[in-house]
Amino acid sequence: MHTLDELGSWDLLFYYGQNDLDLEIESELMLLAIQPLRSLLYDNKESGGIDGYENYPNDINLQINCRFSIASAVAWKNGIIPNGTEGLPDRRIAVSQNSISFQKDGGELDMEILYIPYYDYNKYNTAVTKM
Numbered sequence: 001m002h003t004l005d006e007l008g009s010w011d012l013l014f015y016y017g018q019n020d021l022d023l024e025i026e027s028e029l030m031l032l033a034i035q036p037l038r039s040l041l042y043d044n045k046e047s048g049g050i051d052g053y054e055n056y057p058n059d060i061n062l063q064i065n066c067r068f069s070i071a072s073a074v075a076w077k078n079g080i081i082p083n084g085t086e087g088l089p090d091r092r093i094a095v096s097q098n099s100i101s102f103q104k105d106g107g108e109l110d111m112e113i114l115y116i117p118y119y120d121y122n123k124y125n126t127a128v129t130k131m
Contacts, residue, residue, distance in 0.1 A: 092118040
């Protein structure tokens with residue numbers, strides 16, 4: 001698990017593909033999760049959109065919708081990124097709705113996502129974000 005400063009570093013953008021693969025995957029997952037719905041310039045079909053759940057009542061709708069948004073965004077991204085067969089590293093990850101947990105404290109939403117990278121399915125990683 002990396003800090004939010006590491007995940008938001010400009011080096012990940014300018015030196016894409018030259019950094020630690022786990023760091024880049026975790027950064028992509030966090031960006032996918034917090035990106036507002038349908039706001040990406042290059043492909044506005046999907047994003048996690050958990051920022052839309054900030055100040056949302058902590059009820060069953062939050063628990064279902066937030067987890068579903070993240071899991072479906074990851075599934076969509078897995079379909080469009082390289083799978084490791086073209087000489088590029090495999091950046092796909094496995095995420096289940098059951099592996100996403102969150103804690104709501106006032107208006108703040110803390111999300112913890114347990115994911116498994118496809119390139120090493122014996123390695124479990126965790127990404128944490130605070131909204």
